[in-house]
Amino acid sequence: MRIGFLQLRVRFGEVKANVRRAVSLLSNVCDATIVLPELFNTGYLFKNLKELDSLAEPVQRGYTTDQLRKVAQKRNLNIVFGMAEKHGRACYNSAVCVTSKGKIDVYRKIHLFDREKLFFAPGQSLKVTAAPGARLGMMICFDWIMPEVARVLALKGAQILVHPANLVLPWGQDAMRTRCIENRVFGVTANRIGTERRGTLNLTFTGGSQIVGPTGEILVSAGDRSDSLKVVEIDVAQADDKHVTTANDIFADRFPAVYKPLTLRDPRR
Ligand code: ACM
Numbered sequence: 001m002r003i004g005f006l007q008l009r010v011r012f013g014e015v016k017a018n019v020r021r022a023v024s025l026l027s028n029v030c031d032a033t034i035v036l037p038e039l040f041n042t043g044y045l046f047k048n049l050k051e052l053d054s055l056a057e058p059v060q061r062g063y064t065t066d067q068l069r070k071v072a073q074k075r076n077l078n079i080v081f082g083m084a085e086k087h088g089r090a091c092y093n094s095a096v097c098v099t100s101k102g103k104i105d106v107y108r109k110i111h112l113f114d115r116e117k118l119f120f121a122p123g124q125s126l127k128v129t130a131a132p133g134a135r136l137g138m139m140i141c142f143d144w145i146m147p148e149v150a151r152v153l154a155l156k157g158a159q160i161l162v163h164p165a166n167l168v169l170p171w172g173q174d175a176m177r178t179r180c181i182e183n184r185v186f187g188v189t190a191n192r193i194g195t196e197r198r199g200t201l202n203l204t205f206t207g208g209s210q211i212v213g214p215t216g217e218i219l220v221s222a223g224d225r226s227d228s229l230k231v232v233e234i235d236v237a238q239a240d241d242k243h244v245t246t247a248n249d250i251f252a253d254r255f256p257a258v259y260k261p262l263t264l265r266d267p268r269r
Contacts, residue, residue: 001032001033001102001133001233001234001236002032002033002231002232002233002234003032003034003035003134003160003186003188003191003211003231003232003234004029004032004033004034004035004187004188004211004229004230004231004232005034005035005036005188005209005210005211005222005228005229005230006025006026006034006035006037006227006228006229007035007037007190007191007192007193007207007209007222007226007227007228007229008021008022008025008036008037008046008190008193008227009038009042009192009193009194009227010037010039010041010043010192010194011041011043011195012042012043012044012045012196012198013042013051013055014043015041015042015055015057015063015064016055016063017061017211017213018041018042019041019064019067019068021066021174022040022041022066022081022159023067023068023070025229026068026071026075026077026079026229027071027075027224028168028229029077029224029229029231030075030076030077031077031131032077032078032231033077033078033079033131033134033136033160033162033188034077034078034079034080034229034231035079035080035081035162035163035164035188035189035190036079036080036081036082036164036166036190037164037190037191037192038082038095038109038140038141038165038166038192039082039083039093039163039166040081040164040192041057041064041081041082041083041084042055042083042084044166044192044196044203045091045115045183045196045197045201045202045203046119046199047198047199048148049119050090050215052084052091052119053086053091053255055084055238056083056084056085056086056091057083057084057085057086058086058087059083059085059086059087059094059096059104059106060104062083063085063099064076064081065083065096065104067264068096068098069098069102069104071101071236072098072099072102073100073102074178076100076153077100077133078097078098078099078100078131078133078136079097079098080095080096080097080136080138080162080164080190081095081096081098081131081164082094082096082140082141082164083096083165083237084114084120085106089266090121091119091120092108092109092120092121092123092231093109093112093116093120093140093197094106094107094108094109094110094123094140095107095109095122095138095139095162095164096133096138097136097138097162099128099131099132099133100132100252103131103241105127105128105129106127107126107127107138107139107140108121108122108123108124109122109123109141109142109143110122110126110138110143110149111142111143111145111146111149112126112142113141113142116122120182120229121172126138126139126149126152126153126156128153128156128157128158132233133236134159134160134236134254135148135157135158135159135160136154136158136160136162137150137153137154137158137159137160137161137162138153138162138186138237139153139161139162139163140163140164140165141163141164141165141166141172141217142172143163144163144165144172144175144176144179145175147178147179147182147218148262149182150179150182150183150185151182153183153185154183154184154251155251157204158183158185158239159185159186159236159239159240159250160185160186160187160188160236160239161176161179161180161183161186161188161234162187162188163176163187163188163190164190164204165190165191165209166192166203166205167187167189167191167192167206167208168203168204168205168206168207169206170206171187172191172205172206173189173206173208173221176189176210176212176245177212177216178216179216180212180215181213181214181215181216182228182242182250183214183250184214184215184238184239184242184244184250185212185214185239186209186211186212186214186234186236186238186239187212188211188212189208189209189210189211189212189233190209190211191205191206191207191208191209191222192205192207193205193207193224193225193226193227206224207222207223207224207228208222208223208224208226209219209221209228209230210222211232211234213234214238214239215239218230219231219232219234227262
């Protein structure tokens with residue numbers, strides 16, 4: 001199967017322009033699973049809740065989902081993208097998967113980064129979605145810092161970690177290589193480039209989008225200067241073999257009974 005990323009420069013608040021640009025670039029590709037950045041339609045640095053509320057959309061029947069669902073069906077794509085989701089009175093930092101068959105699935109970011117905590121409600125569950133061709137484990141940006149996320153997704157059967165991102169710290173890409181090695185899965189990180197300035201706030205996104213194989217090899221990556229659409233062919237069944245040596249299967253070798261602290265909020269107490 002073919003998997004890829006669309007690395008983008010995003011203009012804050014210009015939802016229609018951001019979506020149009022993504023749709024136009026996606027019209028150059030077909031028959032693939034493509035990941036877009038976190039919050040790719042709105043931008044990242046919201047000034048206040050009112051501003052977020054005015055830009056967030058429902059996933060079902062929202063403008064962004066509708067546009068991407070159309071291109072997914074037309075080009076035989078599965079597309080995973082990040083957006084600000086409005087659900088009742090809450091907003092979530094969500095990853096949406098629209099498949100070539102029209103199915104829609106959503107993951108709401110659990111581990112919110114820095115100022116995101118002022119705006120978004122955290123998600124409550126991890127999601128592996130069955131898309132045509134592969135089982136996709138959905139995670140968003142700073143979720144990389146919790147190894148439990150990728151591990152749980154892999155244990156739930158994910159073959160590919162799909163990772164919309166707005167990475168600003170220098171470690172995310174390297175950490176994702178480790179997440180792939182320790183779970184023997186593929187990983188697709190789609191990051192932004194450019195600097196977003198909002199009054200006294202500014203952030204520079206690190207680019208470096210990448211596709212990683214189950215032994216941590218970088219199959220393809222992007223720089224930090226330009227929009228980039230890259231696709232590679234993979235044998236996704238490689239992610240089903242958890243052997244590191246003939247004697248070591250990383251899932252069979254686990255001792256869950258000794259990992260109990262992982263399930264406690266503060267095991268030091
Ligand atoms: C991040 O989680 N957007 C850094």
